[in-house]
Amino acid sequence: MKTDCELEIYLLSVRTAEGEFMARYSTKGLCGLEFPRGAGRPVRGVSTAKPPLEIRRWHSIVTEALTLALAGKEPTILPPLDFSAGTAFQQRVWRTLRRIACGQTWSYARVADSIGNSKAVRAVGGACGANPIPVLVPCHRVVASTGLGGFSGGLHWKRTLLEREGSLKI
DNA sequence: TAAGTGCGTCGTT
DNA sequence: AACGACGCACTTA
Numbered sequence: 271m272k273t274d275c276e277l278e279i280y281l282l283s284v285r286t287a288e289g290e291f292m293a294r295y296s297t298k299g300l301c302g303l304e305f306p307r308g309a310g311r312p313v314r315g316v317s318t319a320k321p322p323l324e325i326r327r328w329h330s331i332v333t334e335a336l337t338l339a340l341a342g343k344e345p346t347i348l349p350p351l352d353f354s355a356g357t358a359f360q361q362r363v364w365r366t367l368r369r370i371a372c373g374q375t376w377s378y379a380r381v382a383d384s385i386g387n388s389k390a391v392r393a394v395g396g397a398c399g400a401n402p403i404p405v406l407v408p409c410h411r412v413v414a415s416t417g418l419g420g421f422s423g424g425l426h427w428k429r430t431l432l433e434r435e436g437s438l439k440i
Numbered sequence: 441t442a443a444g445t446g447c448g449t450c451g452t453t
Numbered sequence: 454a455a456c457g458a459c460g461c462a463c464t465t466a
Contacts, residue, residue: 390451392449392451393457393459394459395459396450396456399458414458415460
């Protein structure tokens with residue numbers, strides 16, 4: 271028996287030089303992207319049904335975009351992003367992240383300023399950590415005033431991505 | 441300088 | 454009520 275949640279969600283893999291990412295789609299757009307899994311953690315709940323045409327189109331766009339992003343380049347287009355699972359605050363943060371250009375980094379404080387809540391610095395960190403679409407929604411471009419800061423997907427990803435974008439000296 | 445500590449702040453669980 | 458992907462002021466060495 272499928273849950274209500276699974277019904278409208280498609281989980282499709284994106285093969286890259288870095289491994290197999292998993293992209294989640296709702297009827298509204300891309301709603302999740304997962305870093306490649308370790309061998310011990312197989313992906314569960316992959317739907318066997320062929321996705322609707324619209325989602326297949328989104329997926330080809332995502333595949334191209336992810337390839338570019340992993341090469342340190344800015345994807346030209348993205349499919350619609352479905353942020354609806356986030357709180358209002360998180361959505362505000364995630365939207366702001368998209369304004370950070372490739373090759374730039376912002377501090378958590380700057381993101382907080384930018385959403386008009388300069389004191390919510392730490393909460394911004396929380397929202398970044400909850401970003402459901404890493405890489406394409408560039409939470410890795412937000413760094414601490416003292417250095418890199420953290421990264422939920424594993425700090426090595428943050429380093430790698432920033433290095434490829436030229437934001438970090440190797 | 442560099443490294444370490446304490447505390448304010450705010451959204452989330 | 455407790456916890457962070459923070460920032461800043463303020464010690465120490």
